[in-house]
Amino acid sequence: MSKIIELKNVNKWFDKFQVLKDIDLEVAPQEKIVICGPSGSGKSTLIRCINRLEEHQKGNIIVDGTELSESTKNIEKIRAEVGMVFQQFNLFPHLSILDNCTLAPIWVKKLPKKQAEEVAMSNLKRVQIDDQALKFPGQLSGGQQQRAAIARALCMEPKIMLFDEPTSALDPEMIKEVLDVMVDLANGGMTMLVVTHEMGFAKEVADYMIFMDEGKIVERAKTKEFFESPKSERTKLFLSQIL
């Protein structure tokens, strides 16, 4: 099967500190991968490298057949195909929810305004906040904002979605509404890489689990195996602490 994301021997340093050590990872289309690990283990950095919000110093990252490197020509094209959802939502506060969703399709994909709005409304409907379309981000709850952020990413019709701890900044009762949207998205066949501590979600949708510690992939296993019979001691310790 062809791979949509390939990481070969990826290394990254922040100054002298090595955050990623010899990362190898392959993701097939429509695969859902959940990455977990203690904080500071490099899991956020890893997925941020995939749309080059962080630059890696060694190794190769190939996304949808294009290698990410210094030549910036293609980087915007890749980013347009890779949706990203952030921990802090990062909606644009000066624009309404609808404008948040139509801005990039209009200016990057050059969709006509009317068409962009149709796409936006259908995506907002999908995350069930179409009735909030004309409000500003500041007027929405955290859960609604995060769902709007997911809709905004979906409006670019990405091939891959990256989630960087999407529920970590939310109140407990809002986590479910966001996870429901993500489950729905997973069931729709999206390729997803999710950094999260929500193990219930992971069990429900993930094809593979990746456990990272100190910049290394410690364990990569099918979800069922990962939870029932983890191989590494470190994974066992981690799971015993968060389950």
Add this chain to the structure above:
Amino acid sequence: MNLIAKPSKENIKTYVPIGFSLIFLSLIDVFANAFFNLNLMAFLPSQLSYFLPLILGFIGFYLIRIEFSGVRHLDLLNKNINSNNFNALLTLFTIFIILKSIPPMLNWFILDANFIGNSKDDCTGDGACWVFIKVWFNRFMYGLYPDTEQWRINTAFLILFVIVGISFFVSEKLKKYFILFLVFIYPFIGIKLISGGSFGLEYVESAAWGGLSLTFIISAFAILFCFPIGVFLALGRRSSLPAIRYISIGFIELWRGVPLITVLFMSAVMFPMFLPDGTFIDKLIRVLIAITLFEAAYMAEVVRGGLQALPKGQYEAAKSLGMGYWRMNALIILPQALKLVIPGIANTLLALVKDTPLIFVVGLMELAGMIGLAKTNPKWLGMAMEGYVFAGLVFWVICYAMSRYSQNLEKKLSTER
């Protein structure tokens, strides 16, 4: 029982009327003294009569200082201007000073002022000689621009105001074109109209321009150009490309470090010496460029403040949606950053308008410069006060209007409802 009980809710019926009467009495005394030169308390020894209003008012304020009286207006009054003895005194002093200062101001500005006549000899009263402003008004507005051609300035500004006026009422879609026209096309039409030299219009050299119209021309052009230059410098200073960053830093620090008066002098006197023989750039244009670049350096730092206030997540979100550097800045970053620093931008632009009188050092005379010229006219010596009060008022009106506009803009653009 105390003979004089503390003011409280029980004795409110007696204390409040007495208190207000005393305050009223003290104000009447000062009022009569200030406006009619009467001393109502003359029967008292002179020192006592001098301080009596203060003492009466103080006692009055003490008597009405009833906590939780239940009367809304009384509580409000006590809370705001009469919360303790010290504040009561400050209140009294403030009122007295205002009462005392109104009559002389009124006399100078209006009652004793002279409005009618054509020469300094017509000013016989003790107050201001507004005849001076009246006679020189034309010069204060148009400088040395020929009288017969002044309709051109009027037309240029009239068209400007009409277009601006219309643009407030047209739909959003049309508004865009109005603004583009105003920013990119109209300035050059306006300047052509005023300078002439073609289309059958007589050429008027820029040295003859002056007065308030020159203030407007310089301010408008400097604002128009310094704003985008400032934005680019701010972006440049945060650029990841070292060459662009260091050029921006160097430019900003150079212009910020030099006094405007020096910059103007250099632009007018020294700059032409470096030009090859035969080339000539109009003095007004040189001055305009100097002011623009000078203010752009300040603008750049104001805008940079806004850029730095934005969370990194905004940049990342824009990038993750596939936006390149320019789209990210134009659509996401600058709209937010500029909105944040509207007060700072207004500050810089107000300073710019008020810096325009400095162009006198190169011999150009806008409003304040023309007043300086008029007051040294032998026939009109001693009119500095009237002239500068007039200039102050005009500048205040301009700057206050700008300030109000910036406040409205801030409110309009706010999305945190």
